Amino acid sequence: MKEHQYEVQVTWTGNKGNGTSSYTAYTRDFNVEAPSKATLAGSADPAFRGDPQRWNPEDMLVASLSACHKLWYLHLCAVNGVNVLAYVDRPIGRMVEGDTHGKGRFTHVLLRPQVTISTGSDREVALRLHKDAHLECFVANSVNFPVECAAVMTVA
Incomplete structure (x- = not known):
């Protein structure tokens, strides 16, 4: 059996200064990164307060x-x-x-x-x-x- 491993970094970027002090105090934005690859800008689906211009x-x-x-x-x-x-x-x-x-x-x-x-x-x-x-x-x-x-x- 052959095994492959995939490792990425997902970093939340939505702290607007007060963290998750309330449901509306933060954005759902994040970045997905891996060495030598373009960063993917992510968020939640717009139905869940996400940014519609980012990948969910x-x-x-x-x-x-x-x-x-x-x-x-x-x-x-x-x-x-x-x-x-x-x-x-x-x-x-x-x-x-x-x-x-x-x-x-x-x-x-x-x-x-x-x-x-x-x-x-x-x-x-x-x-x-x-x-x-x-x-x-x-x-x-x-x-x-x-x-x-x-x-x-x-x-x-």
């Missing part, structure tokens, strides 16, 4: 699922003779608050990649490889809710 944890989870699927998909296409020319995904994640335990949780993520492959690439193989990519995706294998893929394929 829910955005990052949906983006992570999409990016992991894409990276596996591109790899599988490359080793199976499918030439991908373009790939854009607009995934949608659904989260509910107040489940049976009174908690919030994700219930579903739908990946919606629009993929362009070159003439001569096998369209059916290209579509099938999305299923294989889903099975390989480290992030999708780590969540406890369904992640589905509704790919649209175009041949250039």
Whole structure:
């Protein structure tokens, strides 16, 4: 078994001078940092007093699922003779608050990649490889809710 470790630093930057002395006394802003990488500006979802111009944890989870699927998909296409020319995904994640335990949780993520492959690439193989990519995706294998893929394929 091979093990990988990922270490980041998440720093709260929202102390406006009085810390968390009240619910409205602070912002939810934070930075995510790692050596040699661009800093991500984060906050809470705007529904929870966050800054809508910053990434929230829910955005990052949906983006992570999409990016992991894409990276596996591109790899599988490359080793199976499918030439991908373009790939854009607009995934949608659904989260509910107040489940049976009174908690919030994700219930579903739908990946919606629009993929362009070159003439001569096998369209059916290209579509099938999305299923294989889903099975390989480290992030999708780590969540406890369904992640589905509704790919649209175009041949250039």
